[in-house]
Amino acid sequence: VALRSVVVELPIRPYTIHIGPRALARAGTLAPPSRDGQAAAIVADETTGQLFGAELLAGLREGGWRPQLVTVPPGEASKTLGVAGPLWGRLADLGLDRGSAVFALGGGVVGDLAGFVAATYMRGIDFITVPTTLLAQVDSSVGGKVGVDLPQAKNLVGAFHQPRAVLIDPGTLASLPERQFVAGLAEVVKHAAIADGGLFEDLARSAERVLTRDPDLLAGIIARNCAIKASVVARDPEERTGLRAVLNYGHTIGHAVERGAAAWGVLHGEAVAVGMVAESRVAARLGLSRADVPERLRTLLEALHVPTDVARSEIDVDLARRALKADKKIVGGTLALPVVPELGRAELTTAVPTDELVSEVEDLLRQA
Amino acid sequence: VALRSVVVELPIRPYTIHIGPRALARAGTLAPPSRDGQAAAIVADETTGQLFGAELLAGLREGGWRPQLVTVPPGEASKTLGVAGPLWGRLADLGLDRGSAVFALGGGVVGDLAGFVAATYMRGIDFITVPTTLLAQVDSSVGGKVGVDLPQAKNLVGAFHQPRAVLIDPGTLASLPERQFVAGLAEVVKHAAIADGGLFEDLARSAERVLTRDPDLLAGIIARNCAIKASVVARDPEERTGLRAVLNYGHTIGHAVERGAAAWGVLHGEAVAVGMVAESRVAARLGLSRADVPERLRTLLEALHVPTDVARSEIDVDLARRALKADKKIVGGTLALPVVPELGRAELTTAVPTDELVSEVEDLLRQA
Secondary structure: OOOEEEEEOOOOOOEEEEEOOOOOOOHHHHOOOOOOOOEEEEEEEHHHHHHHHHHHHHHHHHOOOEEEEEEEOOOHHHOEHHHHHHHHHHHHHOOOOOOOEEEEEEOHHHHHHHHHHHHHEOOOOEEEEEEOOHHHHHHHOOOOEEEEEEOOEEEEEEEEOOOOEEEEOHHHHHHOOHHHHHHHHHHHHHHHHHHOHHHHHHHHHHHHHHHOOOHHHHHHHHHHHHHHHHHHHHHOOOOOOOHHHHHHOOHHHHHHHHHHOHHHOOOHHHHHHHHHHHHHHHHHHOOOOOOOHHHHHHHHHHHOOOOOOOOOOOOOHHHHHHHHHOOOOEEOOEEOEEEEEEOOEEEEEOOOOHHHHHHHHHHHHHHO | OOOEEEEEOOOOOOEEEEEOOOOOOOHHHHOOOOOOOOEEEEEEEHHHHHHHHHHHHHHHHHOOOEEEEEEEOOOHHHOEHHHHHHHHHHHHHOOOOOOOEEEEEEOHHHHHHHHHHHHHEOOOOEEEEEEOOHHHHHHHOOOOEEEEEEOOEEEEEEEEOOOOEEEEOHHHHHHOOHHHHHHHHHHHHHHHHHHOHHHHHHHHHHHHHHHOOOHHHHHHHHHHHHHHHHHHHHHOOOOOOOHHHHHHOOHHHHHHHHHHOHHHOOOHHHHHHHHHHHHHHHHHHOOOOOOOHHHHHHHHHHHOOOOOOOOOOOOOHHHHHHHHHOOOOEEOOEEOEEEEEEOOEEEEEOOOOHHHHHHHHHHHHHHO
């Protein structure tokens, strides 16, 4: 099977996303070193390091890189300053200099952490992502947002650091736990909802086959998703014009749910699915979208086995409310909220009062 | 006395350095908020906060800012992740959002620390510097380099984050300890040596008056220095073309001395003075500069009371040697060293073997 590629047309330096079988084994050819023997650290969590580390190391060596594997504990707790601190020191101990590079091998946590470390090590060195979860492949690997969490908020400390290349092998998804795979589908639905009505319909038609994880079907879906995200990011790389903010569809309530439900460890994609349906209800109620959007969203998500309600009880309502009010998208007190007037198209609005969102979250939680 | 101003012509967003009396009291007018009531944190060390905090707070309030003062302990030890970590959290607790700003009030440590925190808080918020030491006024306040130290090396973690504006009152220098004032003069001499032969001669003529800290004379010198640094930085904002690297004149041996002499707390400017004279000797010996450069440099530095030899004994030679070999300017094993072929002009060369520098450092230390 041939590789698919998507070019992200950034103003300063475009880069390519390579998607297809054996992308890791061919890493050194797809993302060649800038000179023979260029040093690199592969940052992985212990799980992804175990599963894919050897393949990526071999692929990079074959292309002339001098790579070393560095692992961090798996899980969200690694996306913190407590892990970033020693990691910076580790890169120095490995002898990495301004001409070296960092590869992120794993899901969103590893990508965000390794990307932030690369963005700030010696004021920024090369960064290549090798995402191994569906969520990271369709979402966090494109866009250049990197960072770590603080107790006060997620992604509170971070940077924009665009990768030099992205390498995706859909075969890595075979070993992904069902719940994580399905959570990634939530972001796929989000991209379709905000930018591609045709993809939305294709997903509705092929939902069952998607769940079998057919690598070729997935490669096509991942490529379309990367193209959607890339085109939005290319128009607004550092989230300045507001154009890029449509990617945050579902994330306002989603983040609040994520914070409030920290006790039961909701996944990001699961929270975004809940957020999209809840935000679409608010938008429909206020006359900002077609009336059928919430139901069509919910139907597709459920066909893909993505839960759309908060079916757990251990949610801290106060925490969710505070998270909503501390949202980064609120600039100077006003919230610019992405809405989907009809499936396949999104826009930003300031017409939704924060209180409407807070009360929607409270309703959600009352039902739970 | 009127204000002087120097515009730094950066490709994306130029900014202005305002130099003159009462620059702090007029801060809110010179650097107005982007909207009325914009929130800001003034980061200062306890000493500068005490000396100048009230004046800056009042100046900012008068211009429509909503500023709050946050202090950190004085000294180099604050330029670390251990201080940056709580500072990020503090900004969140103060309610700063993506539309807020950080002012750095103090010397290089506060500027580097606060700048790094601003560069990474919510992926980057506005940053304004109010340097109160001569070194910071003529050097670190221009250029956008921010960061913190790690045990492995200085500035190992950092970013490029250009300020929105720089506010300099030469009157703040009246309270500066003699040793710090004089160390700042070392960078003034460096700028003259690499870019302005006329300034070099002016300094030689007016050395005695410079030492009286006449505010108007200093305002003129600071403005010329900012203009030199600004013109270099504007041609290479993120140190990519090598053009900017000439600013590191004296810094290769300087940093090594700084690390090796950590026990007696050498100041950055003192180390750079030692480094300039030592590097100029190496360059003259290798035929890369006029023979009179080392002596003329030494004469001017001494006229300005800047020590040019390592007249202390507690230097760790191994530490200095290791620091030299770990230098960030070494990319892929090759050192691009700035040299001054004649006073007023600098260029980069790869013709100086690292070993020559190491043996020069060893000679220096043997004499000490």
